[in-house]
Amino acid sequence: MEQFNGVDYFNTESLLSAEEKLVRDTVRDFVSEEVIPIIEKHYREGTFPTHLIKKMGELGFLGPTLPSKYGCAELNNVAYGLIMQELERGDSSVRSFASVQSGLVMYPIHTFGSEEQKEHWLPRLAKGDAVGCFGLTEPDHGSDPGGMTTRATRKGNTFVINGAKMWITNGTIADVAVVWAKLDGEVRGFLVEKGTPGFTAPEMTGKHSLRASVTSELVFQDCDIPEENILPKSSGLKSPLMCLDQARYGIAWGAVGSAMATYDSALNYAKSRIQFDKPIAAFQITQEKLVFMLTEITKAQLLNLQLGRLKDQGKHKFTQVSMAKRNNVQFALEIARIARTILGANGILGEYPVMRHMANLESVYTYEGTHDIHTLIIGSDITGFQAFN
Ligand code: TGC
Ligand code: FAD
Numbered sequence: 001m002e003q004f005n006g007v008d009y010f011n012t013e014s015l016l017s018a019e020e021k022l023v024r025d026t027v028r029d030f031v032s033e034e035v036i037p038i039i040e041k042h043y044r045e046g047t048f049p050t051h052l053i054k055k056m057g058e059l060g061f062l063g064p065t066l067p068s069k070y071g072c073a074e075l076n077n078v079a080y081g082l083i084m085q086e087l088e089r090g091d092s093s094v095r096s097f098a099s100v101q102s103g104l105v106m107y108p109i110h111t112f113g114s115e116e117q118k119e120h121w122l123p124r125l126a127k128g129d130a131v132g133c134f135g136l137t138e139p140d141h142g143s144d145p146g147g148m149t150t151r152a153t154r155k156g157n158t159f160v161i162n163g164a165k166m167w168i169t170n171g172t173i174a175d176v177a178v179v180w181a182k183l184d185g186e187v188r189g190f191l192v193e194k195g196t197p198g199f200t201a202p203e204m205t206g207k208h209s210l211r212a213s214v215t216s217e218l219v220f221q222d223c224d225i226p227e228e229n230i231l232p233k234s235s236g237l238k239s240p241l242m243c244l245d246q247a248r249y250g251i252a253w254g255a256v257g258s259a260m261a262t263y264d265s266a267l268n269y270a271k272s273r274i275q276f277d278k279p280i281a282a283f284q285i286t287q288e289k290l291v292f293m294l295t296e297i298t299k300a301q302l303l304n305l306q307l308g309r310l311k312d313q314g315k316h317k318f319t320q321v322s323m324a325k326r327n328n329v330q331f332a333l334e335i336a337r338i339a340r341t342i343l344g345a346n347g348i349l350g351e352y353p354v355m356r357h358m359a360n361l362e363s364v365y366t367y368e369g370t371h372d373i374h375t376l377i378i379g380s381d382i383t384g385f386q387a388f389n
Contacts, residue, residue, distance in 0.1 A: 027086035035090030057128025063106035070122035081253035088254030092360035093213035103246030105132030135165035171216025189231035198223030252324035
């Protein structure tokens with residue numbers, strides 16, 4: 001098993017509770033034992049390691065902040081963030097799976113669903129006995145989901161859905177899709193189950209990023225769903241945007257896990273690679289690179305921890321989540337690129353995790369609100385001027 005002791009220059013460990021440390025260490029061991037040995041093969045083959053789903057469920061990684069009465073671990077948001085951080089140290093695809101299941105499927109069912117929907121879906125999703133996906137993005141509406149054209153219409157005691165979603169994580173393997181569609185002009189959430197006539201979820205192929213993640217289209221052609229499958233408390237675009245707040249929070253932590261992996265790889269390599277009769281770690285330029293990487297990781301860790309504490313107190317703003325997602329993903333990507341330079345030619349090999357993380361982060365930079373969109377969300381908050389349109 002690969003040994004990983006963490007990256008913690010400012011002893012942020014001392015700011016964690018015993019339970020938070022236990023959760024982090026459990027996920028860290030899981031990633032070292034179960035993810036890292038197999039992930040490169042899945043990445044090459046373009047497959048998601050589905051056998052990990054039940055294990056993640058058993059360990060309480062799915063929907064971890066939700067109540068225990070639905071079979072969830074009922075942890076705080078810092079512990080949830082640490083789970084995402086450690087999973088993404090393995091690969092962004094594993095964190096993506098868990099953050100979609102937790103933040104984009106279980107959260108909306110818990111927040112906008114009926115008691116029957118919660119009792120039916122949450123325990124299954126928590127255990128990993130069922131998989132969910134979240135359909136917001138459409139072929140012609142990515143950054144502006146409010147322009148969506150997917151429609152639901154009433155027909156007797158059913159809803160009929162027509163339209164298409166694109167770029168949907170977990171789509172093809174999902175038992176239930178949380179689908180956002182306009183009903184009488186208002187965005188509402190609907191639960192569409194796998195196998196419903198008129199619903200297909202073909203996998204998208206040809207990705208050079210997040211290759212170990214399932215990404216799909218969702219196609220609805222006169223897809224009839226029972227009226228009880230509407231999320232009764234969903235109302236307007238704000239509902240899916242609230243879900244994004246949960247998943248973006250997890251991404252902010254996940255990006256730090258990815259950066260820890262590439263920094264650790266570069267540091268170890270620099271200490272053992274000899275050129276001009278010295279380890280390359282002994283050259284000033286290499287040290288400058290490593291210092292930059294570690295400083296940015298440390299700043300991102302502190303940002304995440306304070307954000308998590310605010311979220312646990314119910315005092316955070318979604319614009320702060322935007323800042324953490326925007327900053328941490330940008331620096332994780334830059335850190336991966338610098339790590340690649342330290343590894344020289346070896347940096348492009350799958351034997352090291354660096355290039356895989358770098359390619360993954362290109363998607364992470366774009367999904368859950370692009371870097372530019374988060375700039376505009378924060379810009380709007382601090383100036384009072386909306387610059388989206
Ligand atoms: P706007 O007028 O700004 O907002 C409508 C209402 O929603 C509120 N709101 C939020 N509430 C909670 N959390 C957030 N993050 C929120 N953002 C906005 C807002 O206050 C307002 O409330 P109210 O009470 O005033 O009505 O709406 P807009 O149409 O102008 O939105 C603009 C914009 C750009 C902010 C928004 O549409 C946006 O965030 N676009 C980016 C789209 C995006 O992030 N898509 C992600 C799809 S899912 C995904 O990528 C999953 S990848 C997962 C993985 O594999 O890990
Ligand atoms: P566009 O919105 O077309 O943007 C293209 C470029 O224009 C970007 O650089 C953007 O920043 C810029 N731009 C757009 N508007 C503005 C503006 N107003 N001002 C300045 N610049 C602007 N979606 C889901 O619903 N569910 C999922 O599970 C999901 N999983 C995904 C998995 C992967 C691997 C990927 C790559 C995407 C996933 N997405 C998912 C979709 C993702 O959320 C969208 O790709 C993202 O929101 C951006 O939309 P777009 O790709 O259509 O880009």
